[in-house]
Amino acid sequence: MLGLMLGDAVGVTGGHLPAEGPLRATSAGQLACFTVEGIIRADVRGSHKGICHPPSVVWHAYTRWASVQGIPGIRPWRDENWPDGWLAQVPALGVRRGSAPATVSALQARPVLDPDDHVWTSLGAHGLTRTLPAGLIEWWHPEPGRFAAEVAATTHGSEAVDAAALGATMIKTMAAGREPDEAVERAQRECQSFLQVLTGRPLAEAAQTALAHPRDPAMLARLVPDSRALSALAGAVYVVLSFPERAHVRDALLFAASAPHGRHAAATAGALLGARHGVNALPVGLVSRLELAWVADVLARDLLAEFVDRPSGTGYTDGSDPDWWDRYPGW
Known part of the structure; x- marks a missing residue:
């Protein structure tokens, strides 16, 4: 989570970090925070109610983001005390930091939550x-x-949905201690049965280019020609394979951000590098300047607490934290 927030904040600078001052999140980082909150709330709901459609709960989390942003046309889910939960009370998440037009358009329409x-x-x-x-x-x-x-499909089309599947699978594999090149191969293999349009080995070119021509700005620009999800993922793969050492996280993110369309590649690379190396590899001087560092840290810890300890209990047992439901209402 901290790697994702760091990549997001560095990416928007275009590789030219200010010497001092806060590093601010964009709408990408803000939405990622609400993804985690939605996952926690989906598990809370499932534990207490027994019936839950997690992508719907995460979609609901995005409507809270849009509400605190003051985006018009968002249907309130309750007449009072909405948006609820602690995350909606964080002032920085209510500040407009770039647009997310496809997400906003989908949130303003009726929910379409069937992955098909x-x-x-x-x-x-x-x-x-x-x-x-x-x-x-x-x-x-x-x-x-x-x-x-399934979550990406609530707002985006098939190619972006496939990129989301590949990216999350790479995060899973690298967090388990696997090398980046293995994570690429596993993602392509494990997702093959349900990818819609990115068939074959969609990340192979990025991996091969990193092997043959690492750290080449021209190669990165060619892999990231636009702001598509697939371009961001391909660029991130190239960056992570070009900078595999834990001591070079800062260099990797600045390199990703320097590409003409590298903003989202930097965010994705940050998440992958954080999963690969852990929080202690992230440059302290930059993390300490992150606007949403504490938010990402709390969400990551609470995600773990929810699945390990069930602080709100279940429908049959009492929990250890009487305030957990108010922090993460199960709906």
Whole structure:
């Protein structure tokens, strides 16, 4: 989570970091926070109610993001005390930091939550970046990539949905201690049965280019020609394979951000590098300047607490934290 927030904040600088001051999140980082909150609330609901459609709960989380942003046309889910939960009370998440037009359009329309209902057509990178945290939930969902695809499909089209599946599966594999090249191969193999348009080995070119021509700005620009989700993922793969050492995380993110369309590639690379190396590899001087560092840290810890300890209990047992339901209402 901290790697994702760091990549997001560095990416928007275009590789030219200010010498001081806060590093601010964009809409991509904000939405990723609400993804984690939605996953926690989905598990709370399932534990207490027994019936839950997790992608719907995450979609509901995105409507809370849109509400605190003051975006018009968002249907309130309650007449009072909505948006609820602690995350909606964080002031920085209510500040407009770039647009997410495909996500906003989908949130303003009726929810279309069936993964087989291909209403949305956007290929944009938000379908990837905001779903990357789904790679952390293997103990809850046996196929994090499939879950990421279901969440992405609530607002984006097939290519972005496939990129989300591949990205989350890479996060899962790298968090388990696998090398980046193995994560690429596993993602392509494990997702093959449910990818819609990115058949074959969609990340092979990026991996091969990193092997033959690492750290080449021209190669990165060629792999990231636009702001599509697939471009962001390909660029991130190239960056991660070009900078595999834990001591070079800063260099990797600045390199990714320097590409003309590298903003989302940097965010994706940050998430992958964080999953691969752990929080202690992230440059302290930059993490300490992150606007949403504490938010990402709390969400990551609470995600773990929810699945390990069930602080709100279940429908049959009492929990250890009487305030957990108010923090993460199960709906």
